[in-house]
Amino acid sequence: MQLFYNPDITESTTQLAFSREESRHIVKVLRKSTGDKLFVTNGKGWLFTVELNLADIKNCLATIVDKQFQDARDYKIHLAVAPTKMNDRYEWFLEKATEIGIDSITPIICDHSERKVVKLERFEKILQAAMKQSLHYYLPVLNAPIPFKTFIDDLQHGDCFIAHCEETNKKSLKQCIKPKTELTILIGPEGDFSTKEIELALKNNFIPVTLGHTRLRTETAAIVACHTAALINE
Numbered sequence: 001m002q003l004f005y006n007p008d009i010t011e012s013t014t015q016l017a018f019s020r021e022e023s024r025h026i027v028k029v030l031r032k033s034t035g036d037k038l039f040v041t042n043g044k045g046w047l048f049t050v051e052l053n054l055a056d057i058k059n060c061l062a063t064i065v066d067k068q069f070q071d072a073r074d075y076k077i078h079l080a081v082a083p084t085k086m087n088d089r090y091e092w093f094l095e096k097a098t099e100i101g102i103d104s105i106t107p108i109i110c111d112h113s114e115r116k117v118v119k120l121e122r123f124e125k126i127l128q129a130a131m132k133q134s135l136h137y138y139l140p141v142l143n144a145p146i147p148f149k150t151f152i153d154d155l156q157h158g159d160c161f162i163a164h165c166e167e168t169n170k171k172s173l174k175q176c177i178k179p180k181t182e183l184t185i186l187i188g189p190e191g192d193f194s195t196k197e198i199e200l201a202l203k204n205n206f207i208p209v210t211l212g213h214t215r216l217r218t219e220t221a222a223i224v225a226c227h228t229a230a231l232i233n234e
Contacts, residue, residue, distance in 0.1 A: 002030060003132040004040045005139070009048060011069075016040065016050055016062045023060040026052075038062065043131060043139030045070050070137045073101070075233045076158070076182040080106040080151055081222045082189035083115040090118070091126050093219040097140070097226045098130035104141040110148045112191030118145055148197050152204050158182035161209045162201040163221060165192045173209040173225060177232045185209075185225045187218055 009016060018026060026032045033055045040048045046069055050062035079102060084090045094105065109116050124142055131139050146154075159181055161173060177183060186193070186201065193201075202208060211224045 001039055001135060003135055004038060005043060005128050005132055006040050007042055007044075007139075009040060009042045009046070009064075011046060011067055013048075014064055016048075016064060018060040018062070020058055024057050026060050027055055027057045032060075037065070041131075041137045043128075043137070045072060045137050047137050072138060073103075073233070074180045075229075076103045077101070077226060077229045078104045078106070078158070078182070078184040079187060079222055079226060080108045080184060081187040082110045082113050082218060083107050083118050083145070084218050085114040085190060087115075087119070089217070089219045091123065093222045094123055094126045094142075095130040096223050098127050098136065099134040100223070100226050101136070101230050102140050102226050103138070104143065106143040106151060107145040108148050108151050108186070109145055110189050111194035111197060113189045114191075116145070120144065148193075149200065152200055152206075155184060155204075158184050160184045160186075160201075160204075160206045161225075162186040162193065162198065162206040163209050163211050163225060164188060164198050165215060166195070166198060168198075168208060170208045170210045173211055174228050174232065176207055176209055177229055179233050183229060185229070187222045187225060190218060 004022060032052060034052050036052050038050050040050055046067060048064050049066035051065050052060060052062050054061040107118050120142060127140050127142060161176060163185060211221055216224060
């Protein structure tokens, strides 16, 4: 199944025009022709079946012939992850977390962050590609980067956890997560969260957790946290 993404299509849409790039892919790569069917999602839970009316390399046109809505999961995973020094590591995290199943992502700028600027447009494209590849019908929400303290002060709902490397009293994340809940997990930069940041999180009722017995890279820790939450909810 080849899945396409169009954020503007709604349940009331009847006709659809594919972009020039998508049209070329449909005709040249997929070898589709008039009358063939394709699948499109708007990233909001809808799966549309469309039939090609015009199979042109520059402008494919289609009619919607069927639509199905998939209910959202009964739990929410929000990861707040510090940007990594190397962009490709963060991009790998975005791709894999989307495949596993994540609802929202916030890059947090921390005391030890070596990277404070991210390319949201590129990150968004990675999320879209991963959603299509893994046949998800919900596109994760990518929030703008935000300072750690601002994020902590603004967050006011759900179960909240902070994974850090300091030798303090911590619980295993898998023992803390409750099924069918909304949860937020903080993952720090390569140099870990500062002591001040950890104290601030604990003061705001974040639960300190460990992800295992070994020290993980930022992007690996984020994937472990995401997968752990998904497994608990299976």
